[in-house]
Amino acid sequence: MNAAGKRTSELWRIFGQLGGSFRQAFFFSCFINILALAPVAYMMQVYDRVIYSRNFTTLVMLTGLVLGLYVLTVVLDYVRAEIMLQAGLKLEALLGDRLFNLVFDASLRRLPGGAVHSLSDLRTLRDFLVSPALMAALDVPVSLLFLLLIYSINPVLGHFSVIGALIQFVLTYVQERRTDPPLKQAGSAMMEAQGYAHGVLRNAQVIQAMGMLSHLHERWMVRQRRFLRLQAIASDHAGKGMTLAKVVQIGQGSLLLGLGCWLTLKGLMSGGGSAMIVATILGGRVVQPLVQLTSMWKIVVGARDAFDRLEKVLHDLPAKPASMRLPAPQGHLTVEGVVAAAPGGGAPILKGLNFKVSPGEILAIIGPSAAGKTSLARVLMGVWPAAVGKVRLDGVDIYQWNKTELGPHLGYLPQDVELFEGTLAENIARFGDVDMEQVEAAARVVGLHENIADLPEGYDSQVGSDGCFLSGGQRQRVALARAIYGNPKLVVLDEPNASLDEAGDLALAQALEMLKARGVAVVVISHLTSVLRVVDSLLVIQEGAVKLYGKRDEVLAVLYPQSIKGKAVPAPASGGSGA
Numbered sequence: 001m002n003a004a005g006k007r008t009s010e011l012w013r014i015f016g017q018l019g020g021s022f023r024q025a026f027f028f029s030c031f032i033n034i035l036a037l038a039p040v041a042y043m044m045q046v047y048d049r050v051i052y053s054r055n056f057t058t059l060v061m062l063t064g065l066v067l068g069l070y071v072l073t074v075v076l077d078y079v080r081a082e083i084m085l086q087a088g089l090k091l092e093a094l095l096g097d098r099l100f101n102l103v104f105d106a107s108l109r110r111l112p113g114g115a116v117h118s119l120s121d122l123r124t125l126r127d128f129l130v131s132p133a134l135m136a137a138l139d140v141p142v143s144l145l146f147l148l149l150i151y152s153i154n155p156v157l158g159h160f161s162v163i164g165a166l167i168q169f170v171l172t173y174v175q176e177r178r179t180d181p182p183l184k185q186a187g188s189a190m191m192e193a194q195g196y197a198h199g200v201l202r203n204a205q206v207i208q209a210m211g212m213l214s215h216l217h218e219r220w221m222v223r224q225r226r227f228l229r230l231q232a233i234a235s236d237h238a239g240k241g242m243t244l245a246k247v248v249q250i251g252q253g254s255l256l257l258g259l260g261c262w263l264t265l266k267g268l269m270s271g272g273g274s275a276m277i278v279a280t281i282l283g284g285r286v287v288q289p290l291v292q293l294t295s296m297w298k299i300v301v302g303a304r305d306a307f308d309r310l311e312k313v314l315h316d317l318p319a320k321p322a323s324m325r326l327p328a329p330q331g332h333l334t335v336e337g338v339v340a341a342a343p344g345g346g347a348p349i350l351k352g353l354n355f356k357v358s359p360g361e362i363l364a365i366i367g368p369s370a371a372g373k374t375s376l377a378r379v380l381m382g383v384w385p386a387a388v389g390k391v392r393l394d395g396v397d398i399y400q401w402n403k404t405e406l407g408p409h410l411g412y413l414p415q416d417v418e419l420f421e422g423t424l425a426e427n428i429a430r431f432g433d434v435d436m437e438q439v440e441a442a443a444r445v446v447g448l449h450e451n452i453a454d455l456p457e458g459y460d461s462q463v464g465s466d467g468c469f470l471s472g473g474q475r476q477r478v479a480l481a482r483a484i485y486g487n488p489k490l491v492v493l494d495e496p497n498a499s500l501d502e503a504g505d506l507a508l509a510q511a512l513e514m515l516k517a518r519g520v521a522v523v524v525i526s527h528l529t530s531v532l533r534v535v536d537s538l539l540v541i542q543e544g545a546v547k548l549y550g551k552r553d554e555v556l557a558v559l560y561p562q563s564i565k566g567k568a569v570p571a572p573a574s575g576g577s578g579a
């Protein structure tokens, strides 16, 4: 276990809640193992009671009894598997939501190494709970009971069995030492190859257009070959270890029988032939779970690694304590000396920003490319934390505010529009309860209603994960409708007119005016004339710092001293982002 792996860790506590299932499964394992001796007992009874007496009734009764015991074994085996299956479902229920949120959180914070594998790690653990490897592990304590029985038959045989078990332990240990490193490396190589393939698929269109596929394929093959080579090394070590373990097991069985025979011939063991056979069979049962575990070592190591990774990620991203419910915000945004870097570290992108936006005010942010406008939008939305200073909404640190609670009061249009699998109505209504009146109202404001009404399925049209049938401008308008849906109090729009035509631009200006009339605080990153006409104040940032800030006309007067104040808002000189 890693440094975070104290027994009090969150994952251990969750496994603690499965303790009852483990105890029950162990209880059944004891019976199953004892019943596994039924064929031996049957053989000895037939030998003792039937062969000499030639009593057919006894033979029938013994046979019936042993068949009954086989059926009982099957039933107990089934019940044990069912208990562990339920334990797996309980694990999923206890951890599923937490991990889903955690993966999301890790992706937002760009945690090094990410946490995308946490959900598959949970599946690995759940599969392990019903795997034969776990059943073999549950059999180990019972095999110690068998060892005691062997000792009671003859201590020499007991010592011999212990030596056999120790050899199996050593073999298992050596195998782990040899298999573990290549297996781990193969795992990360596989994830790397998969991640690369996903990236390629995401950009399929540009790859196809520019004929880049063969070069990218070659790069993917390099990763894939590395994974296959490492996996082959790991399988080779595991295969050798398994064969050796089996040879030792078979050899030990015969040697135990031979030793028993020798002890009997020397008169050192009472009980004769039957004791010899019982000891041999019990000896086999002592090492069997260990051999099984060795043969399934890959599953055991996979589960252990998944456990370690989960334990670390749960430790690194602890569950947020339930925060106190806050009253709905009015839309007073204040930015107080904010210094911020991209999550995961690095130099500050925003270097001490101060400004405020009141309800019903529209602030436009302009600045050259890479000035930090998008980064600022993320900090304003509480997506990125501020390293120094605070972004407050109605006096409350927006980053700390519970997002599920705050979300309906915010509207955000990011620069890269993302639509999600679902209908247009669901996308606009943020996948909550769809209020069709509000959905239509939002679509009307952004000038999209007529377009949607013309579609065969209207608002029920499926958008698909990439908004397949929509044009760039339509996608942007759907995302804009989503940002203003409901009754948000703070709306941040990052380049909302990047893909809009003239009509779209006008619709955007109308939407801004509507938001202003409703008393919404609006921050819009845009340099376009149509937008600048409706804004109240302007913030010009450069290299992450405020260059100019104030009433729109005052700032424009500084920026463009030649223009006639109040007559026209000049378009910026270059095609960049203004200032």
Ligand SMILES: Nc1ncnc2c1ncn2[C@@H]1O[C@H](COP(=O)(O)OP(=O)(O)OP(=O)(O)O)[C@@H](O)[C@H]1O
Pocket (backbone or CB within 6 Å): 342, 343, 346, 349, 367, 368, 369, 370, 371, 372, 373, 374, 375, 376, 577
């Ligand atoms: N996730 C990130 N990780 C590291 N650096 C980042 C990240 N996002 C942005 N940056 C850096 O921060 C700086 C500002 O980027 P940002 O996207 O905020 O600029 P911008 O003003 O919105 O630019 P543009 O007008 O071109 O969209 C850039 O130098 C960029 O490389």
